[in-house]
Amino acid sequence: MIENSDITKTIIKNRKKSKSLKDEVAEAQLQREQQKLKLNVSSGGVVTQTTTTTTSTTTITTECPPSPSLERFSAISKPRESILTQPEMGWGTFNYIAICYSMAGLTMMVDTYLSTGTPIETDMLWWLIRDWQHGLYLLLALFVWSYVNYACTWLYARHKIPAFMSITLYILWQAITFSVAGYYILMVCDLSPILSGGSGLQLCVYSLKNHSYWHTNYFLTQGTIKASKKNSPILRRDLTPNVLVSHFTYFLCVPTLVFETQFPRTKSIRASYLLKEVLACFGTFLMFYLVTCRVSPIYKKVNDTPLLLVLIQLSLPSMSLWMLGFYGVFHCLLNIFAELTRFADREFYQDWWNATTFDQWWRKWNRPVHKWMLRHVYTDSMYTVKMKKTGAMVSTFLLSALLHEMVMIFSFKFVRPILSATMILQIGLVWFTQLPMLQKTRFGNVVMWITVFVGQPLVQLLYSTHYNSLLLDEQQHQQQLLLQQNITTI
Structure with a gap:
């Protein structure tokens, strides 16, 4: 009995020592976390952390959340691949469709060779791409002209001009853009429907990009002004204006229309992936041209053919043109530009x-x-x-x-x-x-x-x-x- 009582006392003493050691370790760990929080607060970081131990619970919040009206400008881009490049979407079905299109294109080229002596008709091709340099001139002019909007936005973000002047300059920029570029496309150039439509599409793209750039920085600037008056500055990077000229130039080149103060980027350019998309783009638009040549005789006989029969004859070719246009633009071209600019968000x-x-x-x-x-x-x-x-x-x-x-x-x-x-x-x-x-x-x-x-x-x-x-x-x-x-x- 005496031996058992001594053993019991020894066990109780050891338990007390282990409890005191645990408490000391918990308190030391809590002190280290509090020191880290102090360092983060002193360096201007945003910290919201909750620490729970056996002895106490600590909640430290160093910044109030930003205005809810600014949350609509939060970053939405994140690294992701296009759906058709992911194996779970069914590469077998995609490869089958690609082979069917390739065989159909080869069949059309053989038929054209037997009837005309050449596998591809070139008359329509030269007509479609005539005066292509005018479209290139317009593209370069829109790119350079966008920096005028950048300068006006920079002046307001740096508090050089008032808000009403920023709005006036932006509206004037858009009015000049559409009036001059529209007149150039419609009245000066004699482009084919594809090139003139592409030029008009580029006009709309640059208009939407510049609107997103000005609109986002305008309201983020207003939000920072209101927050500074309340002595609660906004420390979130995605909710503060970014008017760096390098970031604006990058935004003009990446395949997105929504401006963000920071974009996700890939580590490097994948040469094999880029080569694959370039070859796919070339093959897609070659097939697009072959289908266009095959369907053109149908339009010449429209007046002599019943409307229902024409719609039936055009249903499959028109859907093929639409599908080829979608894949060539939204998958091939946009992924090529995304790879060249290392833009990581490929959800087109x-x-x-x-x-x-x-x-x-x-x-x-x-x-x-x-x-x-x-x-x-x-x-x-x-x-x-x-x-x-x-x-x-x-x-x-x-x-x-x-x-x-x-x-x-x-x-x-x-x-x-x-x-x-x-x-x-x-x-x-x-x-x-x-x-x-x-x-x-x-x-x-x-x-x-x-x-x-x-x-x-x-x-x-x-x-x-x-x-x-x-x-x-x-x-x-x-x-x-x-x-x-x-x-x-x-």
Whole structure:
């Protein structure tokens, strides 16, 4: 009994010693964490940390959260690859489609060689790329002209000019951009529909980029001014203005329309990946040209063929052109520019082919424009103009339709609101495809694809027939002028 009591006392003493050692270790660890927090606070960092031990709980907050109105300018870019480059999307299906397109292109080249003696028709090619240098001149002019907007934004961010002058200069910049560039495309240049449409698209791209740059830095500057008056400076880097000329130049080159004060970047340029995308881009646009040559005779017989038969004949070629254009631009070209600039966010599209409603389709198929519309139209109209969600959605849709129609005006050089009208009609399709029997169902996806198969050839037919009639009238007018000149000389 005595031995057992001594052993019990010894065990109790050891337990007390171990408890005191644990308490000392916990207190020392808490002191080290508090010293680290003090160092972070003294260096200007933002610290919000909660420490829990067996003895006490410490919560230290050194900065109030920023204004909720500035949260809409938070960074949204993050490192990610495009969907079609990821193996989980099914490389087998993608390779099968690529091989089918390659065999179809080879078949068309053999048929052209047997009929004309050359595998590729060159007359249409030279017509499509004629006066290409004018498009290059416009691109360089828009790039240089953007630095005028940068200078005006820099002046306001550095508190050199007042807010009303910054707004005035920005509106003036946009007005000069569209008036001069639009006049150059429509009246000065004699470009083909593809090159003139591409020039108009570049005009819209630079306009949206410069708006995002000015708009973001303008409101972030206002937020920093308000925070400084309240003696609570904003220390988050993504919510403070960035008007460095190097960052602005990088923003003009990267494939995104939404300006952010910092962008994720890759470590290096992958030469093998870049070569693969360049070859894929070349093959895609070669196939696009072959399909265009094959479908051109159909438009010449439009007046002698029933409309329903023409739509059936154009349904598959027009969808092929649309798919090739999507892959060549949104995957190949944008990934090439992203790789060259080491831009890490490659989400240029999502799985729009699986969409069951039209609102999903619009959100997924063109992510750069969707992100721009979401920040600078939809969200900003609710914060600045105090619109409700329905009004913000309608205004966003109308602006998107206007931009699409503007590109078509630059392409064909006539005003005929066909595309914008079809986009407005899709508001009813958005409501229809959101019915429970269609939403998130395979049947809803079938309805979406059927409407695309019908809508694409119809839009192409309406634009191309009117364009061909204008070309025919112009040719007849030139022949009459030549005839009159010959008569006068005789």
